[in-house]
Structure formats: C-alpha cells, structure tokens
Amino acid sequence: MSPESSFETEPQLINxxxxxxxxxxxxxxxxxxxxxxxxxxxxxxxxQSVSRMVNQAASFLAMPSGLLEQIQKANAVYQVSFPVxxxxxxxxxxxWRVVHSEHRLPAKGGxxxxxxxDQHETEALAALMTFKCALVDVPFGGAKGGLAIDxxxxxxxELERITxxxxxxxxxxxxxxxxxxxxxxxxxxxxxxxxWIADVYRSQCPSDxxxxxxxxxxxxxxxxxxxxHEATGRGVQYGLREIFRDTKMMKRSGLDxxxxxxxxxxxxxxxxxxxxxxxxxxxxxxxIIAIIEHDGAVVSDDGLDVEAVRAHMxxxxxxxxxxxxxxxxxxxxxxxxxCDVLIPAALEEQITRENAPRIKARIVAEAANGPVTADAxxxxxxxxxxxxxxxxxxxxxxxxxxxxxxKNISHIRFGRLGRRSDELRGSDLVDALHSVTDRRVSDxxxxxxxxxxxxxxxxxxxxxxxxxxxxxxxxxVMEEDDRIDDLRTAAFVVALKKIVTAYEQxxxxx
Ligand code: GLU
Numbered sequence: 001m002s003p004e005s006s007f008e009t010e011p012q013l014i015n016x017x018x019x020x021x022x023x024x025x026x027x028x029x030x031x032x033x034x035x036x037x038x039x040x041x042x043x044x045x046x047x048q049s050v051s052r053m054v055n056q057a058a059s060f061l062a063m064p065s066g067l068l069e070q071i072q073k074a075n076a077v078y079q080v081s082f083p084v085x086x087x088x089x090x091x092x093x094x095x096w097r098v099v100h101s102e103h104r105l106p107a108k109g110g111x112x113x114x115x116x117x118d119q120h121e122t123e124a125l126a127a128l129m130t131f132k133c134a135l136v137d138v139p140f141g142g143a144k145g146g147l148a149i150d151x152x153x154x155x156x157x158e159l160e161r162i163t164x165x166x167x168x169x170x171x172x173x174x175x176x177x178x179x180x181x182x183x184x185x186x187x188x189x190x191x192x193x194x195x196w197i198a199d200v201y202r203s204q205c206p207s208d209x210x211x212x213x214x215x216x217x218x219x220x221x222x223x224x225x226x227x228x229h230e231a232t233g234r235g236v237q238y239g240l241r242e243i244f245r246d247t248k249m250m251k252r253s254g255l256d257x258x259x260x261x262x263x264x265x266x267x268x269x270x271x272x273x274x275x276x277x278x279x280x281x282x283x284x285x286x287x288i289i290a291i292i293e294h295d296g297a298v299v300s301d302d303g304l305d306v307e308a309v310r311a312h313m314x315x316x317x318x319x320x321x322x323x324x325x326x327x328x329x330x331x332x333x334x335x336x337x338x339c340d341v342l343i344p345a346a347l348e349e350q351i352t353r354e355n356a357p358r359i360k361a362r363i364v365a366e367a368a369n370g371p372v373t374a375d376a377x378x379x380x381x382x383x384x385x386x387x388x389x390x391x392x393x394x395x396x397x398x399x400x401x402x403x404x405x406x407k408n409i410s411h412i413r414f415g416r417l418g419r420r421s422d423e424l425r426g427s428d429l430v431d432a433l434h435s436v437t438d439r440r441v442s443d444x445x446x447x448x449x450x451x452x453x454x455x456x457x458x459x460x461x462x463x464x465x466x467x468x469x470x471x472x473x474x475x476x477v478m479e480e481d482d483r484i485d486d487l488r489t490a491a492f493v494v495a496l497k498k499i500v501t502a503y504e505q506x507x508x509x510x
Pocket of ligand 1: 108109110111182183184185186187216369394395397398399401
C-alpha cells in the first residue's frame with residue numbers, strides 16, 4: 001500500500017478554476033475539477049458557516065447569557081513556523097493546533113497536512129470536533145491541527161523529518177499530550193505519521209507511562225487498535241443504516257427502508273470515501289454509481305467495483321484512464337447527477353449556494369467535515385433533501401480513537417481478559433442444549449456461540465452502539481420539539497445540551 005493510500009482523505013486539490021494547488025500556490029493543470037478547493041467567494045467563511053448552524057440550534061435552547069459565546073470561541077490557537085533543512089536549503093513550514101474546548105479533557109482532533117490549511121480552517125474544524133465528541137458521548141473537548149504543506153511533493157523520509165519537527169514544537173508547548181491534547185489522522189495524514197508523532201512524544205517524555213495515548217490512529221503494531229483505520233467509513237455505513245431503519249425519514253425521502261440497490265455517488269475516494277463505498281456496496285448491496293475525484297469521475301449505472309477504482313487510483317493518481325465504468329471529465333456535474341444518496345467524502349464547502357439548487361440526491365450524507373455550507377444547507381432542506389450531518393455521520397473516527405486511547409491508558413487489548421471465558425460459557429451453552437434436547441444446534445450457530453469476541457468485534461460493537469444511540473438522541477429531539485425537523489439542528493441541539501450541562505456543573509473557573 002502506498003503511503004498516501006492510508007491517508008484519511010487524499011490531499012490533492014483542484015481549485016474552482018481547475019488549477020492544482022500546491023503549498024498554497026496555484027500550479028497549472030488541464031484537469032477538470034471534481035473536488036474543488038474551498039471557495040473564497042462565499043458570503044460566509046467555513047468558520048462562519050459552522051457558527052451559523054450552531055447559533056440556529058442554540059435558538060431552540062435556553063442557556064445563560066454569554067455561554068454560547070464561550071462555547072463558540074476557540075480557547076487557544078497556537079501557530080508555529082519552523083525550518084527543516086534539505087541539503088543546502090532551508091524550508092519553512094507553518095502549522096496550527098487549535099484547542100476549541102476544554103470542558104472535557106483531553107481535547108481531541110486530527111492533524112491535517114494539506115496546502116489549503118490555515119488558521120481559519122483549523123478553527124472551524126476544531127469547533128466541529130467539540131460538537132461531534134459531545135453528540136456521540138466521547139468525553140473529550142474539541143481540537144484540530146494542520147500543516148500547510150502538499151505531502152505529495154515530499155519523499156517519505158522528508159515527510160518524517162517535517163512531521164517529527166512539527167510534533168516536537170507542539171509537544172514543547174503542551175499541544176500534544178495524553179491528558180490534554182490528542183491528535184489523530186485527518187486529510188493527508190495516516191497511521192504512519194501518528195507512529196512518528198508517538199515516537200517523538202515517547203522520546204521527549206520517557207517517564208510518561210501513558211505516552212502511547214498521546215495520539216490515536218497509530219498502526220495496530222504501534223499501540224493502535226483494530227478497526228481504527230477504517231472506522232470513519234464504517235461509521236458512515238452504520239449511520240446510513242440508522243437512517244434507512246427510520247421509517248419516518250424514509251417516508252420523507254421517498255425511498256424504501258433498505259440500502260439494497262440504492263444508487264450512491266461518492267465524492268472523494270480517500271480513506272473515508274473508500275471504506276464507506278466498499279462496505280456499503282459489499283455488505284449492504286448498495287450500488288456505487290459514480291466516484292468523483294480531483295480529475296473527473298467514473299460512472300456506471302450497474303455499480304462500480306470500488307476496489308478496482310481504488311487500485312487504479314493508486315497507480316495513476318486519479319480516475320483518468322480508469323478501466324472501470326465510464327470516465328467523465330466534468331466531475332462537478334456528476335455531483336449534481338440523479339441518485340438516492342450523495343456522499344461527499346472529500347473536503348469542506350463542496351455544496352454551496354451556487355450548486356445546491358441543482359443537487360438531485362434524496363439524501364446528502366456528510367462523510368467529510370463541512371461539505372455543505374450553511375447557505376446550501378438551507379437550499380437543500382427547502383427542496384426536501386435529507387442531510388445527514390457530519391458531526392454525526394463521520395464521528396466513527398473519533399469514536400474508535402476514544403477506544404484506542406482507553407486501550408493505551410489501560411495498557412491492555414480489548415477482549416484479552418474475557419474472551420476465553422466467553423468461549424467456555426458459549427461451549428457450555430451448546431453442550432447444555434444438546435444434553436436436554438434431542439436436536440442439534442446448527443454448526444453455524446454453534447461456531448458463533450463457541451467464539452469469544454476479539455478486539456475488532458468489540459470495537460465494531462461499540463461503534464455500532466454509539467451510532468445507534470446518537471441517532472436515537474437526535475430523533476428524540478425532533479420528536480419533542482416539532483420546530484426542529486432536520487438532523488443537523490437536532491445533532492447540534494443534542495451536543496449543545498451536553499456541553500451547556502458540563503459548563504453549568506463545572507461552574508465558573510477563577
Ligand atoms: N480527523 C477525524 C475527524 O475529523 C478523527 C479525529 C480523531 O480521531 O481525533 O473526526
């Protein structure tokens with residue numbers, strides 16, 4: 001697997017003019033955009049867009065005056081510039097770590113390596129982490145980090161030096177710590193970068209017995225947890241299953257309550273988009289009718305082989321020339337094609353007030369952070385489209401990060417203590433059934449009963465349960481207040497209620 005293929009989402013970008021962006025500088029390319037860089041001409045910035053959605057939800061809640069302002073503001077922003085020497089040349093890199101909230105600690109959120117990274121984007125993403133953690137009962141505050149860099153321009157050993165140096169800077173200022181601030185993968189980073197960060201922390205803080213909990217999303221062989229790498233995509237699958245189980249939502253969408261044969265369009269085949277598409281097509285029999293990438297799209301009404309598209313992308317760097325389906329150069333147009341579910345799994349601000357009126361999907365499932373702007377959200381809702389919000393749908397990553405952090409501070413793999421005893425109990429049950437009846441339990445059921453859960457089973461069960469519970473909480477909010485009839489507002493209301501309670505119970509810090 002190439003290093004890039006393990007990234008949460010792929011970092012290569014094309015801006016609205018069809019120009020590739022690298023280290024903040026546009027470079028010329030003839031590619032047609034399928035994933036566009038966040039647009040500069042919105043009347044709201046990404047951070048303002050998130051803030052407006054939060055304010056809208058807050059208008060349904062009573063809270064002490066001034067508290068919303070505190071909840072909305074980032075608590076701390078650290079910007080750092082540092083040099084790395086390559087031969088005779090010094091290159092200066094700039095990065096950020098934003099702590100949005102600390103009503104629970106540690107603060108949690110990924111580190112993004114991408115040319116578009118800046119302070120405002122990092123602040124908006126950190127805010128989303130606050131609400132995401134609260135919604136899915138991950139007892140952490142919100143944070144986010146980023147480095148303005150195009151990782152595809154550097155060799156693995158150069159990236160290692162850059163990442164290690166960035167980590168040193170963040171650790172030195174308390175912006176990476178198992179008890180205060182715990183990064184994870186995001187766009188342009190993956191398990192490899194997390195292993196480097198953990199190694200730097202361990203060497204700088206050798207007496208910290210919980211050193212491995214300083215970062216999550218590590219390789220399983222480096223203190224990671226089974227199922228973390230695919231967790232965000234898995235959470236998208238579980239979240240969509242919840243929607244399809246909800247008869248009221250299904251009635252509203254005009255779809256029947258099964259994912260089988262549903263026509264799905266995915267924007268972005270990075271780690272999140274790839275796993276979501278793979279699981280939905282292989283396990284729920286949904287049809288992936290289009291995959292949109294930075295250089296266009298591939299489409300097939302019969303459904304695409306997601307693994308084959310991914311394999312081509314690994315070799316070719318995009319979907320151009322992909323033998324699967326039909327190549328369409330105008331990726332942006334495919335976003336607007338007829339489908340049941342549209343899954344933006346790339347970047348923020350992909351559906352804006354400009355293209356929202358032309359989106360035909362019945363359900364927009366936000367696997368990326370902030371792919372629908374506040375303006376577009378209103379337009380889509382008015383047109384009857386159901387939006388499954390990012391803070392719910394892509395929470396799988398941070399949920400399993402939480403499990404990894406618990407594993408690290410407990411210093412034991414999940415299932416290690418109880419698995420064998422569960423297996424013995426299952427065997428006893430089968431034997432008891434056989435001894436009191438003259439019928440035999442089927443081999444499949446016997447195998448299931450005799451098998452104790454391993455770490456992956458436990459992680460999946462915890463994630464499934466979390467997605468189910470959070471969905472129920474959103475549903476309850478909509479049932480209790482008939483002014484709230486969209487999942488995003490419901491999600492923010494659930495999250496805000498929990499954050500407000502935490503602040504009120506903590507009292508006023510001196
Ligand atoms: N970067 C992921 C997100 O945006 C995961 C964060 C984490 O695991 O801390 O949710």
